[in-house]
Amino acid sequence: MHLETTAVALLYAASSVSAAALGTKMSWGAEKTVKESADFGLCIPTMKFEGGLGERAAPDFTFLPMDPLCARGQQEAQNPNIITNRICDQLSTACGANEAAKELCRDAQTKIRSLGTRNKSTADTWNTLLGFGGALTNPDGGAPSPKDLKKKRDVEITKREPEPLIPCSASVWIDNCTGWPRSKRDVEAAPVVKREVEIIPNPVYKRSPAADFDPEAMKSEWQKRADIPMIPCSTDVWIDDCTGWY
Known part of the structure; x- marks a missing residue:
């Protein structure tokens, strides 16, 4: 009787240990699922903010x-928001990211949309939310923001010295001339050539004699x-009835 009781106790203890071990394994499996790290697959889902992208002007900054x-x-x-949506779509299709990475991207997309x-700072926040804090937002060089671009231009203008x-x-x-002197230029003006204009005389029309022309009357x-007498005109005295000049 004592041996039977001991055997039952051992079986109960063994089953309890197995259940506890199984529970630990199940709990460990559940913990692993919750804490699964984000795997972005073939992509690095960072975003840049630069001026001059897509042949834009340098002060025109875009994502x-x-x-x-x-x-x-x-x-x-x-x-x-257009760029964050594109990144999340590519993670789901082309990059081969896991579910944790997709969920992390969608959460970050919602937060960026709420920032407005x-x-x-928008690109910095996005990169930080996805685990890439401190990533360079202007990897192609240039000023990191329009404000910094203006400062850089002001410094360049200040440092620029007039050339001799x-x-x-x-x-x-x-070879190394820099301009023309203001007081006197060495370039002589080209002579002005008067354009010759061909003068075409007006056509002369021969007047036909009138039908009632009378040679005797003419x-x-x-x-x-x-028969009118010649009364010469003068440049010194006014003559009313002068008829001509000698």
Whole structure:
């Protein structure tokens, strides 16, 4: 009887240990599922904020994924939500990321949308949320923000010194000449050539004699004019009835 009781006790203890071990294993498995690290697969889901992307002007700053696979077929955008959506879509399709990485990306996308910012801090926040805090947001070089770009230009203008004037010449080639002197230029003005205009005379039309032309009457008129006496005009005295000049 004592042996039977001992055997039952041992079996109960063994079953309790097995159950405890099984419970520990199940708990460990559940803990592993909860704490599974994000695996982004083939991509690094960081975002950059740079000026001059897509042949834009240097002061025009926009967002774009840093990873070539995430950025494939995507243009730069001033709205960061367009870029975050693109990165999360690529993680789900082209990058082969696991579920933890996809969930982390969607959570970060929601937080960026709630921020409502469109500057360097937006890209920094996104990179930090995905575990890439401190990532360079302008990997292609240049100023990290429009404000820094203005400061850089101001410094360059301040440091720039006027170059000495090395006058150029129209007769001798000077490699390092920097301009023309203001007081007197060596270049002579080209002579002004007057353009010759061909004068086309107006056509002369021969007047046809009138049907009622009377030669005798015309001769009589000429005779009357010939009979008018010559009264010379003068440049010194006004003569009312002068008829001509000598």
